[in-house]
Amino acid sequence: MTTTNVPVQPRTSIGKFLVQGGTTIALLALIVFFFAMRPDVFLTFTNVRNILFQVSILAIVAGAQTLVMVVGDFDLSLAATSSLSGSAVASLMLGGMPMAPAILIGLVVGLLIGIGNGLLVAYLNLSAFVATLATMTSVIGLAYLVTQGTTLFNLPDGFNALGQGRLLNVPLPVYIAIAIAVVLWAVLRFTTTGRKWYAIGGNVEVSRLSGINVRRGRLMAFAAAGLISAVAGILLAARLGSGSAVQGSDNLLFSVAAVFLGMTVIKSGQANLVGTMVGVAIIGVMSNGLNILGVNSYVQQVVTGLIIIAAVTLSGLKTRER
Amino acid sequence: MRRRTTGIAALVAVAALALAGCSSSGGGGGTGDGGDDAPFKVIAFTSGNQTPIGAWWVKAVQAKADENGWDLTMIQGDFDFQKMNPQVESAIGQGADAIFDGFTDYASIGSIITAAKDADIPIFAMDSGTEATDAFVVNITTNQQGLVDSTLGALDESLGGLEGKNIMVIGHDPHPGIRLRASLAEKDLKAAGAIIAGGEIQKVKSPATGRTEALAIVADYLTAHPDGLDAVWVGWDDAALGASKAIDEAGSDAKVTGSDATSEAIAAIEAGGSFLATINQPWPEVLDTVTDDIIAFQKDGTMPAENFVAVDTTLVDKANAADITPSDKL
Numbered sequence: 001m002t003t004t005n006v007p008v009q010p011r012t013s014i015g016k017f018l019v020q021g022g023t024t025i026a027l028l029a030l031i032v033f034f035f036a037m038r039p040d041v042f043l044t045f046t047n048v049r050n051i052l053f054q055v056s057i058l059a060i061v062a063g064a065q066t067l068v069m070v071v072g073d074f075d076l077s078l079a080a081t082s083s084l085s086g087s088a089v090a091s092l093m094l095g096g097m098p099m100a101p102a103i104l105i106g107l108v109v110g111l112l113i114g115i116g117n118g119l120l121v122a123y124l125n126l127s128a129f130v131a132t133l134a135t136m137t138s139v140i141g142l143a144y145l146v147t148q149g150t151t152l153f154n155l156p157d158g159f160n161a162l163g164q165g166r167l168l169n170v171p172l173p174v175y176i177a178i179a180i181a182v183v184l185w186a187v188l189r190f191t192t193t194g195r196k197w198y199a200i201g202g203n204v205e206v207s208r209l210s211g212i213n214v215r216r217g218r219l220m221a222f223a224a225a226g227l228i229s230a231v232a233g234i235l236l237a238a239r240l241g242s243g244s245a246v247q248g249s250d251n252l253l254f255s256v257a258a259v260f261l262g263m264t265v266i267k268s269g270q271a272n273l274v275g276t277m278v279g280v281a282i283i284g285v286m287s288n289g290l291n292i293l294g295v296n297s298y299v300q301q302v303v304t305g306l307i308i309i310a311a312v313t314l315s316g317l318k319t320r321e322r
Numbered sequence: 323m324r325r326r327t328t329g330i331a332a333l334v335a336v337a338a339l340a341l342a343g344c345s346s347s348g349g350g351g352g353t354g355d356g357g358d359d360a361p362f363k364v365i366a367f368t369s370g371n372q373t374p375i376g377a378w379w380v381k382a383v384q385a386k387a388d389e390n391g392w393d394l395t396m397i398q399g400d401f402d403f404q405k406m407n408p409q410v411e412s413a414i415g416q417g418a419d420a421i422f423d424g425f426t427d428y429a430s431i432g433s434i435i436t437a438a439k440d441a442d443i444p445i446f447a448m449d450s451g452t453e454a455t456d457a458f459v460v461n462i463t464t465n466q467q468g469l470v471d472s473t474l475g476a477l478d479e480s481l482g483g484l485e486g487k488n489i490m491v492i493g494h495d496p497h498p499g500i501r502l503r504a505s506l507a508e509k510d511l512k513a514a515g516a517i518i519a520g521g522e523i524q525k526v527k528s529p530a531t532g533r534t535e536a537l538a539i540v541a542d543y544l545t546a547h548p549d550g551l552d553a554v555w556v557g558w559d560d561a562a563l564g565a566s567k568a569i570d571e572a573g574s575d576a577k578v579t580g581s582d583a584t585s586e587a588i589a590a591i592e593a594g595g596s597f598l599a600t601i602n603q604p605w606p607e608v609l610d611t612v613t614d615d616i617i618a619f620q621k622d623g624t625m626p627a628e629n630f631v632a633v634d635t636t637l638v639d640k641a642n643a644a645d646i647t648p649s650d651k652l
Binding site for chain 2: 038250
């Protein structure tokens with residue numbers, strides 16, 4: 001019996017560079033490509049604002065998803081939670097409640113759903129997939145109950161201004177998304193809570209032996225994600241001037257995709273806020289650019305999937321390399 | 323040994339009797355030729371119960387059943403054919419006199435159609451396909467060509483003619499009605515000399531996100547072609563509201579038409595912005611007609627004269643918006 005030793009090819013520095021910086025390079029390549037195709041349009045102030053406006057809600061949901069994925073879980077109920085919160089606020093305001101308490105109740109709805117998910121996953125040890133899938137199903141049902149299956153509209157102008165108003169000619173949701181992203185980035189990077197979350201996501205057992213309260217950490221991550229997704233849902237209702245049980249449902253898939261794309265940005269291959277925002281930018285730039293070029297929406301969907309596959313493959317390569 | 327054999331024989335006899343009982347109790351009570359006194363048994367189903375019109379239909383059919391003394395089994399599919407179809411087939415297996423399909427395209431219910439044919443139960447339908455099919459004894463829907471004529475007529479009048487105008491068409495392929503009317507609109511616009519913005523029908527992928535998808539499509543198009551849009555023809559109101567919002571935000575003068583006459587669309591038309599017109603489809607009248615057909619069958623087995631009927635629709639614009647009952651307030 002003979003054995004064959006397959007020599008391991010050392011990765012060239014260019015290969016390493018492409019693997020490690022692939023997602024960021026992809027974003028830059030997309031920007032260069034679309035700019036080359038439509039130099040008169042793509043990087044104009046109007047279009048950049050357009051892209052930022054279009055991805056602002058997704059950026060918030062993806063930020064929420066990042067927190068949960070940092071602790072090694074994921075949340076399938078985030079988009080449904082955001083729809084329920086937006087619908088609840090719309091319903092309360094149409095019932096005569098002033099804007100501020102209605103928004104507060106909408107945020108509490110999101111927080112409670114997040115806490116519920118956290119309890120199921122962290123304390124009852126249900127898998128995040130099963131628990132949040134079940135929560136998503138119930139939350140969508142609740143949203144249908146709240147809206148009675150219809151679209152709630154005629155919302156107060158003051159509320160609509162939150163989603164449609166502008167400051168320095170830039171829509172308010174863009175500022176809110178940036179503010180939330182900065183806060184989440186700071187929490188993850190500079191606070192003990194953030195470091196504990198990363199430790200839990202890295203290795204639950206080691207974290208537990210190091211004295212970290214793993215259950216509480218996971219609960220907090222789900223709770224924060226629920227609250228943040230409620231903000232996204234309320235902003236979406238304000239942006240569209242209406243609330244419905246299903247609006248923004250595509251944010252679930254795209255938020256997970258954005259986090260996966262973002263995981264390829266840093267060496268460790270972990271979920272991270274900056275990477276997620278790069279992922280959000282890729283999704284936004286691609287959708288906008290392909291629309292501008294008049295590419296069929298079905299083709300756009302195929303391309304989006306292919307880019308996610310490519311990014312996750314890169315992420316896998318990087319993990320193996322480590 | 324003998325005891326065991328006797329026991330098995332007894333079990334077989336009981337099972338045979340039970341099966342015989344099942345088969346003899348098949349079929350509903352008051353069949354189409356008005357034979358016995360058992361209530362007329364109707365299976366009604368819809369996949370679209372989560373839409374406002376579907377939700378209205380569920381309640382309205384229940385009211386018709388109460389009014390006419392039907393024994394009604396109502397099955398709500400939540401757009402999930404894997405869940406709905408077996409439920410309907412199971413109900414068919416338990417026997418019925420008639421089946422009532424609301425807003426569920428025949429292409430999605432092949433197994434139900436087969437089961438109904440095998441059991442010799444007629445299917446009455448409303449808005450369940452855009453062309454005649456042997457699957458139904460009757461399917462009453464709306465006249466898609468008339469709908470397109472009305473909306474394009476409104477655009478023609480508003481724009482001072484369609485020739486040379488840039489008009490975007492937004493459709494959604496999985497919905498047969500929207501798919502048909504979008505293709506008719508594209509064909510008629512080209513025939514009238516209009517330019518189809520984007521070169522082809524712009525396709526929204528999911529009805530759940532129709533408004534945001536249409537908003538993004540139109541906003542991006544207007545960014546690339548700031549003066550390149552005269553109108554947007556959209557196959558349904560929710561997406562039309564997204565297109566209208568994009569136009570208003572971009573400060574464009576383009577006009578939008580939709581279809582469905584939802585309360586939000588009617589309010590937008592009354593507000594006098596870019597939303598020019600929508601279409602009211604007379605679903606309560608269609609329900610009355612299909613119900614009359616079922617009652618005629620219940621009485622003496624009379625079948626509808628035609629198996630496909632397309633009724634006219636009403637254009638809703640600023641002039642008559644206040645007089646229309648919105649489809650989500652039926």
